[in-house]
Amino acid sequence: MTAQRTFRIAAIPADGVGVEVVAAGRTVLDALADASNGRFAFAWQEFPWGSDYYAQHGRMMDEDGLAQLEDFDAIYFGAVGWPTVPDHVSLWGLRLKICQSFDQWANVRPVEFLPGIQSPLRKADDTDLSWVVVRENSEGEYAGFGGRNFAGRGDRGEVAVQSAVFTEVGCERIIRFAFDLARTRPRKKVSSVTKSNAQQYGMVLWDDVFRRVAAEYPDVETESVLVDAMAAKFVLRPEDLSVVVASNLNADILSDLGSALAGSLGLAASANVNPERRFPSMFEPVHGSAPDIAGQGICNPVGAIGSAALMLEHFGLHDEAKAVQHAIEVTSGKGVRTRDVGGSASTEEVTAAIIENLLV
Numbered sequence: 001m002t003a004q005r006t007f008r009i010a011a012i013p014a015d016g017v018g019v020e021v022v023a024a025g026r027t028v029l030d031a032l033a034d035a036s037n038g039r040f041a042f043a044w045q046e047f048p049w050g051s052d053y054y055a056q057h058g059r060m061m062d063e064d065g066l067a068q069l070e071d072f073d074a075i076y077f078g079a080v081g082w083p084t085v086p087d088h089v090s091l092w093g094l095r096l097k098i099c100q101s102f103d104q105w106a107n108v109r110p111v112e113f114l115p116g117i118q119s120p121l122r123k124a125d126d127t128d129l130s131w132v133v134v135r136e137n138s139e140g141e142y143a144g145f146g147g148r149n150f151a152g153r154g155d156r157g158e159v160a161v162q163s164a165v166f167t168e169v170g171c172e173r174i175i176r177f178a179f180d181l182a183r184t185r186p187r188k189k190v191s192s193v194t195k196s197n198a199q200q201y202g203m204v205l206w207d208d209v210f211r212r213v214a215a216e217y218p219d220v221e222t223e224s225v226l227v228d229a230m231a232a233k234f235v236l237r238p239e240d241l242s243v244v245v246a247s248n249l250n251a252d253i254l255s256d257l258g259s260a261l262a263g264s265l266g267l268a269a270s271a272n273v274n275p276e277r278r279f280p281s282m283f284e285p286v287h288g289s290a291p292d293i294a295g296q297g298i299c300n301p302v303g304a305i306g307s308a309a310l311m312l313e314h315f316g317l318h319d320e321a322k323a324v325q326h327a328i329e330v331t332s333g334k335g336v337r338t339r340d341v342g343g344s345a346s347t348e349e350v351t352a353a354i355i356e357n358l359l360v
């Protein structure tokens, strides 16, 4: 039987637990497709890129890798980075290369609190907490502008410059994206995060654009908060958050804090979106390759499976996305949890339980 719609997905498990969690997410999506009575199917192609590939070929991906990926409907990514390759080489050679070349300028990172999982925040027990970090994903502090020089000065004489790039177009599109997302949420509010007291050019431009765009969304509440104060707010007043929009570096840090507050880095999902759909978008857990627990079958697959749910949203399979999110909640609520969140279940057991709770 051929499916009515087949989504072509490029899987890049890459390194460490990335391999385990991508396998878990694929199993969940394939179970959904099997149960769809031919409404949809997923055609997977797996790419062997990552740190092992680097050891053999001296590069993180094929030379024409981007061309190979271009025509897929989406990319499902694990994690990249291994002690054998310098982190800036592995990250720039694969993940950042894909994000930047495919103009995946919006990185969406929901912070969800699951039943049965203890948060280090005491108020999470009796307060409904849910917010989304929207990260500018194409410029800012990760634009890759700068250099190292003056090697001729000899030992200890080197100089490095790392610049951040803020463009009005870049600020405006991510801020608009945040406002549009806020309109779809129960609490219509956008918190903008900068450090414009200390970084007086790029971040003040961001603040100016934020004020200008906000005026077009009178139905959405706003606030502007400095990044250090926002770090404190994540801990002290998270119930006041709905959509948090920030630059590349600031949102990277804040979203890890968010997932730690939700209970584990292993829970956090993310989408790297090219909203114009000129290129495939990429869906991946927030966490890295976790060399400390890789290969043991104990890593948490929830972040990767939640990312698969974001991919389903992107495909327009809204009911299916909700079903996956619901199955994740039922599973954690029933106590089927990996060790990082206080359980003893394996990656496979959690994945099987999510599938079971999906299909009932």
Ligand code: NAI
Pocket (backbone or CB within 6 Å): 017, 021, 078, 079, 080, 081, 082, 083, 087, 091, 095, 264, 265, 266, 267, 284, 285, 286, 287, 288, 289, 290, 291, 292, 293, 298, 299, 300, 301, 303, 340
């Ligand atoms: P990490 O996210 O790999 O690990 C941090 C801590 O969280 C570790 O204790 C780890 O065991 C735990 N953890 C992570 N994922 C988990 C999961 N699914 N289940 C249970 N526990 C989990 O970050 P770290 O250690 O800073 O980086 C390791 C490597 O990953 C480095 O090479 C780094 O560059 C790379 N990295 C890659 C990312 C990506 O591909 N998007 C993101 C972050 C780091």
Ligand code: MG
Pocket (backbone or CB within 6 Å): 252, 253, 256, 286
């Ligand atoms: Mg990070």
